[in-house]
Amino acid sequence: MRKLFIIGLGLTLSFIGLNAKAQSMDAKFGVKAGGNMTMMGKYEFLGTEYTSKYVPGWQAGFFLELPLSEKLSFMPEVLYSQKGGRVEGSDSGNSGEIKLKAGYIEVPVMLSFNASPAFSIQLGAQASFLTNQTSELYVNDVLTTTVTDKDNFRSSVAGGIVGMGYKISPKVNLNARYNMDFQSFTKDNLNQDKARFNGFALSLGYGF
DSSP states (O other): OHHHHHHHHHHHHHHHHHHHHHTTTTOEEEEEEEEEEEEOOEEEETTEEEEOBOEEEEEEEEEEEEESSSSEEEEEEEEEEEEEEEEEEEETTEEEEEEEEEEEEEEEEEEEEESSSSEEEEEEEEEEEEEEEEEEEEETTEEEEEEOOOTTBOSEEEEEEEEEEEESSSSEEEEEEEEEESSOSBOGGGOOTTOOOEEEEEEEEEEO
16 A cells, blocks of 8 residues: 555646746646545455445545647546445344544546547546544344444555546536446455445536
């Protein structure tokens, strides 16, 4: 994970440097915010593997769009993103449910192919760094346990992004994306390799 942290730090510093350079180029620096629907893949609960259900979250941050050619742009971002999921199960006549919300600083780095002046296709990778999490365990619809420490969570994970962008105006853009982590958000000793965040995000950006 140290390598991932170094990569993320390097990407962040590059983002700052490119923003300064962009002042004299045909580039856009801006802010963005939106909502998402995420789930945590497959999670073993009460001795059985379950597929997580989607839960709503949100994201907000900064972006830079730096044209490389008429058709191609480089797009780094720094975002705060809330992810989560919900798993339900039953055992011996008792029902159980796990609800998870986790906050991450995400550093996506993408290439954007401009299919038209308004429409673009985006593809890239991202590093995500855990800031906080809240896990709740319900038994028979009663909250029994709340955990907020990060001991069983990876401090950082790598993932990928595919998406589409639409320029509503020269300064306002709309983005729809699918995000998928390549690693479990839990540490190896928990044997939850399939517990990986993925989901859909819709955001609105404003470029300066």
